[in-house]
Amino acid sequence: MSTFIQPYVKIVNFKVHKDTRGALIALEEGHEFPFVVRRVYYIFGTLVDISRGKHAHRLLKQLLVATSGSVNISCEWDGNNENFKLDSPDKGLLIEGLVWREMHHFTSDAVLMVLADAPYSESDYIRNYDDFLRVSK
Ligand code: T46
Numbered sequence: 001m002s003t004f005i006q007p008y009v010k011i012v013n014f015k016v017h018k019d020t021r022g023a024l025i026a027l028e029e030g031h032e033f034p035f036v037v038r039r040v041y042y043i044f045g046t047l048v049d050i051s052r053g054k055h056a057h058r059l060l061k062q063l064l065v066a067t068s069g070s071v072n073i074s075c076e077w078d079g080n081n082e083n084f085k086l087d088s089p090d091k092g093l094l095i096e097g098l099v100w101r102e103m104h105h106f107t108s109d110a111v112l113m114v115l116a117d118a119p120y121s122e123s124d125y126i127r128n129y130d131d132f133l134r135v136s137k
Helices: 129-136
Strands: 008-013 017-019 022-024 039-044 052-057 061-068 071-077 080-086 091-096 100-104 111-116
Touching (some): 008 080
Antiparallel strands (some): 071 100
């Protein structure tokens, strides 16, 4: 039998350390996100009219940050449907578990950085929408 964690979606606002030289943001386990980082990846060079994602995860916890440009993240979980616009490096989207996500409307300068609590594992993905609905019940 497969295991899942409860879906959780939340926008997190980061503290900006700004001075005359510019700005700095620090992301720390236990403050901005609640897990140990085991993997970092980033998505860039996306075409404006493409979308990515279209899957859910069984166990993965992630923090998504648009360090440059902007991108929309549509999330579906537990009967909720919400669109989040990541358009500034001072906020992130925490996504845990059974959340169907789609990233779309990337600007040409968008860089989407993702901190994840586990190494890449294809077996953690649910890529079929009907399977997602079935296991979400
Ligand atoms: C997610 C959203 C936000 C790897 O080899 N290692 C990795 O860590 C990742 C994430 C991907 N890959 C390979 C697997 C595919 O051959 O890179 C290729 C593209 O991956 P995928 O089509 O899954 O990418 P997205 O943009 O649809 O989804 C990604 C993450 O996979 C996913 O976990 O939540 O970004």
